[in-house]
Amino acid sequence: MRVSVSWLREYVDLPAHLAPADLEQALVDLGIEVESIVDLGATVTGSLVVGEVREIEELTGFKKPIRFCRVDVGDANGTGELQEIVCGARNFTVGDRVVVILPGGVLPGNFTIGARKTYGRNSNGMICSAKELGLGDDHSGIIVLPESSPAKPGDDARPVVGLDDVVVEVELTPDRGYQMSVRGIARELAHAVGVPFRDPGLVPAPGATERPAYPVEVRDTVGCDRFAARMVRGVDPTAPSPAWMVQRLTTAGIRSISLPVDITNYVMLELGQPMHAFDADRVAGTLVVRRAEPGEKLTTLDGVTRTLAAEDMVICDAGLPNPLAGEGAGVPISLAAVMGGETSEVVEGTTNVLFEAAHWDPVMVGRTARRHKLFSEAAKRWERGVDPALPLVAIERAVRLLVEHGGGTAGDEILDIDHVRPRTPISIPADLPSRRVGVAYPPARVVDLLEQVGCTVASGADRLAEDPGEVGVPAGGTVALTVTPPTWRPDLTDPADLVEEVVRLDGYDRVPSVLPVAPAGRGLTGQQRRRRAVARTLADQGYVEVLSQPFVAPELADLLGLPADDPRRRAVRLANPLSEEEPLLRTTLLGPLLGVLRRNLGRGQRDLALYEIGAVFHPRPDAGTPPHMGVEHPPSDAEFAAADAVLPDQPRHVAVVLAGEIEPTGWWGAGRAAGWADAVEAARTVLAVAGLPDDRVTVRAAEHAPWHPGRCAQVLVDDTVVGHAGELHPAVVAALELPRRTSAMELNLDAVPAAPMLQAPAVSSFPPALIDVALVVDASVPAAQVQEALVEGAGELLESVRLFDVYESEQLGAGRRSLAYKLAFRAPDRTLTVEEAVAARDAAVARAAERHGAILRGA
Missing domain, CATH: 2.40.50.140 (Nucleic acid-binding proteins)
Incomplete structure (x- = not known):
């Protein structure tokens, strides 16, 4: 929108020596993007x-x-x-x-x-x-x-x-169509500079007469809710447009065409109301305002013949027969709100001019303009919203200009078909701007700013006091305002819009730039931190995270070899599954995760270590029917609890699968294939990251599908089973077409208790006594149980114990193996003697011998 300051001064009393820089700053402070302000005299x-x-x-x-x-x-x-x-x-x-x-x-x-x-x-x-x-x-x-x-x-x-003027060019946002006029820019400048504003849209204009200016029939009052018209007869067709009008149109980027057309463009720029001028002698019958019939054609003023769509609004001449639209529908002579047609345009010999000003549906205009790629100045304004109170004012302004500069006689008959609905009031607490923005806006200031915008503000029936001294109003409350937006502000529809106007007019510079302080307790929960730590640690150890679909096939339970009474066989069936082949929600992560493993193996990958953290779904056996809840109000606590009781239990699990080499083969030597021990170690790693000390974690042999019965470990925390790890059963591997020795681990993260508050360990300054022991035990005895016996027997002097070697040979005997442990002894207050360290070692070996028949190797 380009407009000269001299034109703006007709409606707003700007200071005589307002510098262009000050003018620009005033507009920017109101949130208006200024493209340029040019002093034409210096160009x-x-x-x-x-x-x-x-x-x-x-x-x-x-x-x-x-x-x-x-x-x-x-x-x-x-x-x-x-x-x-x-x-x-x-x-x-x-x-x-x-x-x-x-x-x-x-x-x-x-x-x-x-x-x-x-x-x-x-x-x-x-x-x-x-x-x-x-x-x-x-x-x-x-x-x-x-x-x-x-x-x-x-x-x-x-x-x-x-060229002795200053030209302002502003870039407008789509929701502020009122600024696409001198009227709108002048009003904004009046707010910014604090000077009086004379609204050209509120000047008195004669209303509709009993006899219309021209017969008009509006068949669609949704697409066109107001249509006004007035005739001027006997216009001098040779009368030129006044120089000042041509100059202002030229400054705005609009070419001068003829006096009647220039007047419609001038009024559009001045008031923001697009208009159209018909040559009344070229219209044969009643004007019919309706939706177009598919296939109808219209040649617009740009000389292009356009095929109309059913959503387009057209103004038709009912005096011309149209077989496509039926009797009385007429032939389109104007593409409503976008561009007029050639058959009724004002030409060089026009003497009788019919001015039309209407109010059209913005959505319809926007779609029509895009459909026909016809973005006229009128369409740009209509799709952003035009004041529905302007048609009669615009027609009065246009008629006076034409009579003054083109002669002729204005008809006394005025047409005004008005179906405009009144604006819906908005209820807003007077303290809402202060609460939303953090700046103190007293109620009186809020009312004053909203009235400057043009709103009508009234106190609601539930008005309460903000100031304790207010008569007749309880203290400690707020003021409830009922705000009716002006007709020229269709963008004001809810309290947030009114808050924005208060802040905008009061000054964005008054709003402090303060970063919000995060309230305590609003960070990550303990479970969220745990899940992130587990995911990060597994990724650091070389596992690749995958996100598989939670949908599984009914036959997956058989493929995994789950027993008939296994609770994992009971699954939630989806009412509308994405695939009929996978209608169930998973009860274990291993099914979808092993599917991802197989897919990658089929694509040439051989060494794989994958992990996933996600929810599994266990139906509740006593779940009833979910309650019916509408959308007219939030659910009550009872409704929410009833709905939540129907949902399946959804604990979050972590699972890993391994196949191929975990340590790759290369020039440095042979690699190492992944095995059951790596899966067990992944479980230990997860629990360690979860903050559980080793003395609370137990790993022991178990039988649990789909793992190998002799290579399956049960993982316990405080005697509670939280998961299993080991090598998959050969039958499962064969059924799923996976490599031999494929291993897996799955833990229920939600079943793992929260990490205790640990005290910082006391660090002794005395040297440790390091002793290695090798114990011969039956091969069936788990190494973890031998380690527990050593810890129990060694007593308080034992600082750490670690398994570092497993050895089997014919010398040890069939079914026997040697477990070698590193023991570290240390006292907090003295250096241990050899006798004390050896005595502690012997006590540890004695307890292992007592529990598991361990023999000190080499003894």
Whole structure:
């Protein structure tokens, strides 16, 4: 939106010497993006004068028409002789007054004008177009001054063409269509500068008469909820548009066409109300406003014949038969709210003008403009929202301008078909802006700012006091306001919009830039921290995380070899599964995870270590029917509890699967294949990361599907089973087409108790006594149980114990193996003697011998 400050001053009392920088800052403070503010007087330097064309010689023999002109510029050239200028434009003739820049002048863009020879003639200067002067985008011809202009040859052309003004160009957001007018920008400037505003949209205008200005039938009051019209007869078809109007239109980037059309564009820029001018003599019958019939065609003012869609709104001439739309529907003569048609446009001989101003559905206009790729100035405003109270005011303004400058007689008949619904009031607590923004806005200030916007503010029936001293109102409450937005602000629909307006008008600079402080207890929960720590640790150890689908097939339980009474066979069946082949929710992570393992093996991967953390789903045997809950209100506590009781139990598990080599083979030597011990170690790692000390974790042999009965470990925490680890059963491996020795681990993370608060260990400054022991036991005795016996027997002096070697040979005997442990003894208050360390070692070995028949190797 481009507008001159001189135009804005007609409605807002801006300070006389308001600097462009201050003007820009005032708009920016209101949240308006300013593209540019240009002092036009400084954009052109040198002699820019009015010239009168005296002679035109048409030059031939060139690729394009060229004219050699002699122009009277008065005494501006210092000699008074005619100025010779070569020009390519053809929209002027002898006797026209034009704008000339003489040699030495500089146009916008730092384009210096000089005297030079071109096309075989001397050219001393340039006859200027609006685009060359930076006044608009029209480059189709040069500026021709209207006959009514008092300027004479040699006069400074800057005041004549508006180069003594300041032009403001703003970029508007889609929700603020009211700013696409002088009325809207002037209102914003009045707020910013704190000066009075005279609203041109509130001037009195005559209402509808009993007899309409022209017969009109509106068949769709949703697409068009208001339609107004008035006639002006006997207009002088040769009357030119006044120079000031052409200048303002040019500054806004709109080309002057004819007086009636220029007036509609001028009123659109001034008030924000798009209008249309019909040649009343070219309309045969009643105007019908309706939706288009599919297949109807209309040739718009740009000369393009368009095929209409059923959603398009059209204005039709019922005097023309249309077999596609039925009797009385008429032929489309205008694409409503977007562009008029050729058959009813104002032409050179038009004497009777019918002005139309309506209010159209913004959604319809936006879709029509995009469908036809026709983004007219009218459509841009309609899709952003136009004031439905403007049609009669706009028509009154247009009629007065046409009568004043084009003659004619305004008809007394006025049409106004009004189906506009009143705005819905918004209820808002007066302290809501303060609570949302953190700035103190007293209720009186909130009311004042909302009324500046144009809202009607009233106190609600439940009004309470904010100030204890207020008469008749209880202390400690707030003020409930009922706010009715103005008709020109369709974007104000809820309390948040009103809060934004209060903050915007009061000043964004008053809102402090303070980072919010996170309240205590709002960080990660203990379970969230645990899950993240487990995931990070497994990834650090080389496992790759996968996220598999939680859907499984009914036959998965058989493939995993689950017993008939295994609770994991009871699964939740989805009512609308993504795939009929996988209608169940998983009860174990291993099924989908092993599927991912098999898929990667099929794609050429051989050495795999995968893990997943996710929920499993166990149906509740006593679950009933879920309660019916509507959307009109939040669920009550009882409804929420009843709904939650129907949901399946969803504990979160962690699982790993391993296949191939866990230590790769290379030039450094042979690798090592992954096995059951790696799966057990993954379980120990998870529990260690969860913060559980070793003395609370027990690993012992067990039989549990789908693991190998002789290579399955049961993992316990405080005698509670939390999971299993080991090598998968050969039958399961064969059924799932997995490599031999595939191993897996699965733990119930939710069953793992929270980590205790640990005291920092006391660090002894005395040296340890390090003793290795090798114990021969039956191969069936778990190493973990032997280690427990050593810890129990060694007593308080034992600091740590670690298994570092497992040895089997014929010398030890069949079914026997040697377990070698490193024992570290240390006292907190002294250096241990050899006798004390050996005695502690012997006590540890004695307890292992007592429990498991261990024999000290080499003894």
